[in-house]
Amino acid sequence: MTKKLLSGDEAVARGAWEAGCHLAAAYPGTPSTEILETLSTYNDVYCEWSTNEKVALEVALGASISGARALAAMKHVGLNVAADPFFSAAYIGARGGLVIITADDPGLHSSQNEQDNRYYGLMARIPVICPSDSQEARDYTMRAFDLSEEFNIPVLMRLTTRSAHSSSVVEVGERHDHPVKGYEKQITRTMVLPAFAKILHADLEKRLDRVREWNEKCDLNRIEAGSRLGIITDGVAYQYAREVFPAASFLKLGMVWPFPVDLVRRFAATVEELIVIEEIDPFIETQVRALNPSSVTGQPSKITGKDKLPRTDELSPCVLRSSLESATAKLQTPNSESSALDVRRSTLPELPKRPPALCPGCPHTGIFWGLQKQKLIIGGDIGCYTLGGLPPHSAMDTCIDMGASVSFAHGCDKALGKTDPRRRVAFIGDSTFFHSGITGLINTVYNQSNVVTIISDNRTTGMTGHQNHPGTGQTLMGNVGHVIKPEEIAKACGVKNVVVVDPYKVKETRKVMREILAKDEPAVIINRRACALHIKLHNPPYKVDPEKCTGCKTCITLGCPALSWEKVQGSTGSRVQAPEPEPSTPGTPEPRSLARITEDICVGCGMCADVCPQEAISRSASAELQTPKSETGSKP
Amino acid sequence: MFDTRRSALGVRRLAFGIRRLAFVVRRLELPMNIMVCGVGGQGVILFSNIISELALTAGLDVKKSEVHGMAQRGGSVTSHIRFAPKVYSPLIEEGTADIIVAFEMLEAVRFSYFLSPSGRLIYDPHRIDPLPVTTGAVERPTDEWLEQQLAARVGKRGLPAENGDCTAANPMSRSEGLSPFSASAGDSSLIRVPAFQAALKLGNSRVQNTVMLGAISVYLDFPEPAYRDAIQRLVKPKVVDLNLKAFSAGRALCKL
Numbered sequence: 001m002t003k004k005l006l007s008g009d010e011a012v013a014r015g016a017w018e019a020g021c022h023l024a025a026a027y028p029g030t031p032s033t034e035i036l037e038t039l040s041t042y043n044d045v046y047c048e049w050s051t052n053e054k055v056a057l058e059v060a061l062g063a064s065i066s067g068a069r070a071l072a073a074m075k076h077v078g079l080n081v082a083a084d085p086f087f088s089a090a091y092i093g094a095r096g097g098l099v100i101i102t103a104d105d106p107g108l109h110s111s112q113n114e115q116d117n118r119y120y121g122l123m124a125r126i127p128v129i130c131p132s133d134s135q136e137a138r139d140y141t142m143r144a145f146d147l148s149e150e151f152n153i154p155v156l157m158r159l160t161t162r163s164a165h166s167s168s169v170v171e172v173g174e175r176h177d178h179p180v181k182g183y184e185k186q187i188t189r190t191m192v193l194p195a196f197a198k199i200l201h202a203d204l205e206k207r208l209d210r211v212r213e214w215n216e217k218c219d220l221n222r223i224e225a226g227s228r229l230g231i232i233t234d235g236v237a238y239q240y241a242r243e244v245f246p247a248a249s250f251l252k253l254g255m256v257w258p259f260p261v262d263l264v265r266r267f268a269a270t271v272e273e274l275i276v277i278e279e280i281d282p283f284i285e286t287q288v289r290a291l292n293p294s295s296v297t298g299q300p301s302k303i304t305g306k307d308k309l310p311r312t313d314e315l316s317p318c319v320l321r322s323s324l325e326s327a328t329a330k331l332q333t334p335n336s337e338s339s340a341l342d343v344r345r346s347t348l349p350e351l352p353k354r355p356p357a358l359c360p361g362c363p364h365t366g367i368f369w370g371l372q373k374q375k376l377i378i379g380g381d382i383g384c385y386t387l388g389g390l391p392p393h394s395a396m397d398t399c400i401d402m403g404a405s406v407s408f409a410h411g412c413d414k415a416l417g418k419t420d421p422r423r424r425v426a427f428i429g430d431s432t433f434f435h436s437g438i439t440g441l442i443n444t445v446y447n448q449s450n451v452v453t454i455i456s457d458n459r460t461t462g463m464t465g466h467q468n469h470p471g472t473g474q475t476l477m478g479n480v481g482h483v484i485k486p487e488e489i490a491k492a493c494g495v496k497n498v499v500v501v502d503p504y505k506v507k508e509t510r511k512v513m514r515e516i517l518a519k520d521e522p523a524v525i526i527n528r529r530a531c532a533l534h535i536k537l538h539n540p541p542y543k544v545d546p547e548k549c550t551g552c553k554t555c556i557t558l559g560c561p562a563l564s565w566e567k568v569q570g571s572t573g574s575r576v577q578a579p580e581p582e583p584s585t586p587g588t589p590e591p592r593s594l595a596r597i598t599e600d601i602c603v604g605c606g607m608c609a610d611v612c613p614q615e616a617i618s619r620s621a622s623a624e625l626q627t628p629k630s631e632t633g634s635k636p
Numbered sequence: 637m638f639d640t641r642r643s644a645l646g647v648r649r650l651a652f653g654i655r656r657l658a659f660v661v662r663r664l665e666l667p668m669n670i671m672v673c674g675v676g677g678q679g680v681i682l683f684s685n686i687i688s689e690l691a692l693t694a695g696l697d698v699k700k701s702e703v704h705g706m707a708q709r710g711g712s713v714t715s716h717i718r719f720a721p722k723v724y725s726p727l728i729e730e731g732t733a734d735i736i737v738a739f740e741m742l743e744a745v746r747f748s749y750f751l752s753p754s755g756r757l758i759y760d761p762h763r764i765d766p767l768p769v770t771t772g773a774v775e776r777p778t779d780e781w782l783e784q785q786l787a788a789r790v791g792k793r794g795l796p797a798e799n800g801d802c803t804a805a806n807p808m809s810r811s812e813g814l815s816p817f818s819a820s821a822g823d824s825s826l827i828r829v830p831a832f833q834a835a836l837k838l839g840n841s842r843v844q845n846t847v848m849l850g851a852i853s854v855y856l857d858f859p860e861p862a863y864r865d866a867i868q869r870l871v872k873p874k875v876v877d878l879n880l881k882a883f884s885a886g887r888a889l890c891k892l
Binding site for chain 1: 657727746
């Protein structure tokens with residue numbers, strides 16, 4: 001046994017590899033992305049970035065039906081996309097072990113909601129297991145494959161951002177090979193037709209009864225005996241609770257559904273007071289309260305849960321201390337004066353916030369500049385470019401879910417018709433377009449709205465850390481295949497007006513866009529430039545000529561972090577609200593307030609020089625430019 | 637409680653020794669909490685990986701927590717590192733960080749409330765202005781003002797418990813000089829390390845993180861060769877030499 005420091009995601013990959021997983025499919029999504037990135041570095045496992053989570057789960061199910069061990073990984077909202085095959089998979093069962101990883105995001109570090117996917121298990125009738133650290137992530141993944149095959153049922157494993165992205169020590173082993181069992185035709189199991197599905201549903205409930213029985217005694221759940229205060233918990237919440245209540249008795253649930261009823265009753269009988277500690281929804285608590293353990297055992301007298309603990313955001317030891325003040329005080333646990341901690345935090349002076357920002361040289365920046373201050377309703381989508389909805393870009397109205405930009409714009413167009421002069425626009429990234437934008441685009445053509453769809457094609461899946469997708473033609477296994485071009489898809493969908501623009505030619509892009517927006521017909525604009533971060537664009541920096549700069553702020557409205565607008569005097573440290581930048585008002589000089597370029601982060605894209613009305617921004621003539629491979633291509 | 641009136645001097649000393657020993661033992665079991673903060677792209681994560689690997693090599697339980705994703709795009713980035721014989725929570729609690737390492741001064745102030753009253757704050761005076769500042773929406777805090785804030789946070793150390801600062805009364809918080817992991821290289825608790833400037837002098841601002849690694853190495857108990865070994869294992873081969881130089885530069889900046 002060797003010890004390694006692995007993140008939860010890396011540990012899942014390790015566990016899958018050791019368990020003899022044959023196939024893994026995923027669509028990148030924080031905090032789940034690193035599972036497939038890591039697993040693809042091991043031999044003997046076929047890995048792919050599928051076009052979306054539904055496809056990924058169907059691919060994994062295909063492998064499982066063929067008798068192979070298969071894994072599908074996704075972020076929590078990805079399971080919404082994959083919900084359809086998820087429910088069918090429960091009926092069909094798992095000939096080869098089928099493990100589905102959902103990486104939930106309490107605290108919304110990088111997501112649109114905080115949904116608690118443990119409910120998916122309950123709803124689809126699929127067992128749910130929740131590791132609390134990386135060792136468990138590896139161990140439980142291996143157990144999940146065994147369980148899945150033993151009980152002929154898919155297994156859902158729920159990570160959270162904290163367990164997925166925290167690293168801890170893992171004892172690892174070697175791979176155990178499980179030969180692929182092979183495909184056997186059995187339509188009563190693999191065709192969920194009403195007649196067959198009716199039988200499969202009854203069979204599923206029987207399988208679940210067996211899992212529940214097994215879960216009563218299995219070692220995924222453990223009791224740690226301590227004081228008369230009993231804590232029932234799962235996932236990373238266990239680690240926080242263990243820190244805050246070192247003396248308490250613990251029932252740590254590894255498999256939270258099917259719920260181990262007798263185990264919980266047994267545990268409840270040994271304590272005087274129960275606290276259920278879990279993140280987001282009262283999933284365990286509801287089931288504990290439904291048992292009404294006090295009526296069975298005479299104790300405990302009291303159950304505490306979401307009446308004290310927050311239903312939103314991540315937990316932390318601090319949150320536990322402040323929410324469960326009375327319990328911590330009674331036990332005299334360390335650091336109990338939590339209210340004083342709040343004082344400590346509140347004594348911090350107000351500081352400028354640091355919201356995430358688009359990178360210097362970001363190709364989305366160029367097209368956002370062209371969209372500003374126009375009479376448009378812009379349906380946004382999910383990716384780095386979602387930041388375009390915020391100032392100074394302010395070039396987006398919605399962020400709903402993957403692919404919603406196009407369908408939103410269509411719905412908006414149908415509802416408003418000619419009553420609203422604002423043109424309806426959809427803004428979607430390349431990877432998101434392949435994920436679920438295409439069906440929406442076909443719908444706009446079929447149902448005849450004149451939505452203008454902008455596909456901002458930065459040649460990669462940027463937000464999640466540069467994964468390949470159908471538009472790059474390169475696969476996760478390193479094979480090079482056909483490059484699928486969004487413009488060809490757009491044309492094939494029936495859009496006649498398709499143009500490709502270069503966002504680094506900012507003004508020209510705006511001109512082309514205005515022409516298209518003026519015409520009353522559907523159109524697709526492909527905004528093509530490789531992600532500057534991905535290709536590591538690093539051209540010599542630009543400079544602002546202080547003699548020519550009038551402080552008009554036109555360049556500032558690009559929202560490039562390398563550009564700043566500086567008052568030459570008057571910095572006292574007191575943060576007073578300065579007036580909002582007034583874009584597009586060239587020639588209104590403000591003395592002693594000039595644009596400046598931070599040279600060590602400028603990547604030399606030249607967008608600011610392109611928009612500067614005074615031609616005050618330039619690069620020194622001797623500068624050597626990066627080779628043109630950076631222009632549009634993907635990373636070699 | 638110990639009754640001095642009925643005790644000989646030797647007994648008092650013995651009792652003191654036992655109490656002190658008990659404290660050290662308890663302290664040994666408490667995790668060492670290191671918080672690293674900066675801005676996306678500054679190398680916070682590589683820095684944290686190296687420290688965590690060192691603790692793992694030293695046979696300790698280690699937990700390291702950070703969040704990837706949206707914050708990478710120029711947002712605030714923090715990493716929590718905890719090591720001890722056994723660590724539960726991957727998150728450091730407010731007011732309990734033994735060391736905060738900040739790669740950017742605004743971020744140093746932003747996360748300074750995590751510092752333990754006996755903790756050390758190592759910061760680079762380097763500035764990366766956030767978007768609200770660069771666009772002129774918010775006034776830029778001056779360097780002087782930020783450094784005053786840092787001094788004020790660290791100045792809270794050693795306050796008696798009745799002063800109302802819970803962390804001083806907190807049995808989890810450390811007494812000065814008793815930490816088994818922190819060396820006594822100077823008694824300063826606020827350490828200014830111009831790592832970005834040092835990295836520029838070495839010809840690549842991206843090794844700022846390794847300069848900071850050199851700086852923190854002076855205050856941790858891991859042997860120096862272990863750092864160099866970890867650098868060789870964890871950075872790309874073609875920049876190993878540069879990083880080793882940056883590490884030495886960081887150490888030189890902090891050695892008295």
